[in-house]
Amino acid sequence: MTSIIASGNETPRFPSVSAGVHKARCIKVIDLGTQKNDYQGQVSWKRTVLIIWETPEELDGEGKPMTISKFYNLSLHEKSKLSQDLVSWRGRPFTETEIKSFDISKLAGVACMLNVIEKNGKSVISSVMPLAKNDKVVEQVLPTVIFSLQDFQNGKKETFNQLSEGIRNMILRSRELQDMNQDLGDGNNGSDLNVGDEAIPF
Secondary structure (H helix, E strand, O other), rough: OOOOOOOOOOOOOOOOOOOOOEEEEEEEEEEEEEEEEOOEEEEEEEEEEEEEEEEEEEEEEOOEEEEEEEEOOOOOOOOHHHHHHHOOOOOOOOOOOHHHHHOOHOOOOOEEEEEEEEOOEEEEEEEEEEOOOOOOOOOOOOOOOOOHHHHHHHOOHHHHHOOOOOHHHHOOOOOOOOOOOOOOOOOOOOOOOOOOOOOOOO
């Protein structure tokens, strides 16, 4: 008789960034639009972004930097995860002017330190910190991607077509696009501030 055996000891399909503190660089900032969140029967819609970093000292089987990502609500309220991580990364709070309209696309290409922990068997980002003074990260390896939902709605689909299928599908589930008949194209249809002597990275 043929057997099909299930096991709890499978090796993860994709390698992941190990727990610990790692040098990293932000390489992708992706606007996911307004996403539905159903928590214990309570449905809410929140504007969401995905930020992805490469970790040049953690390499995959092809010798390329591994990546790690984190989802955020697009809010700079002082209690939001995005605000807390960015303040930690910058090393200072946002000014009243910045907090009214801060362009997170400027994060792309900026280096940092990531504190990665293991949670439920997965590597997750616990905190984002600035590099130590005079410390450096090697040159970026993976390409920069900045995706704006507004650009997509205005017909600029090139960046969308560069995204993974999973991320594209998530964007298409956004409230902004749910009721729109989108032609996806390409076969996919169906300035630094300073405080004292220390530079603020963004």
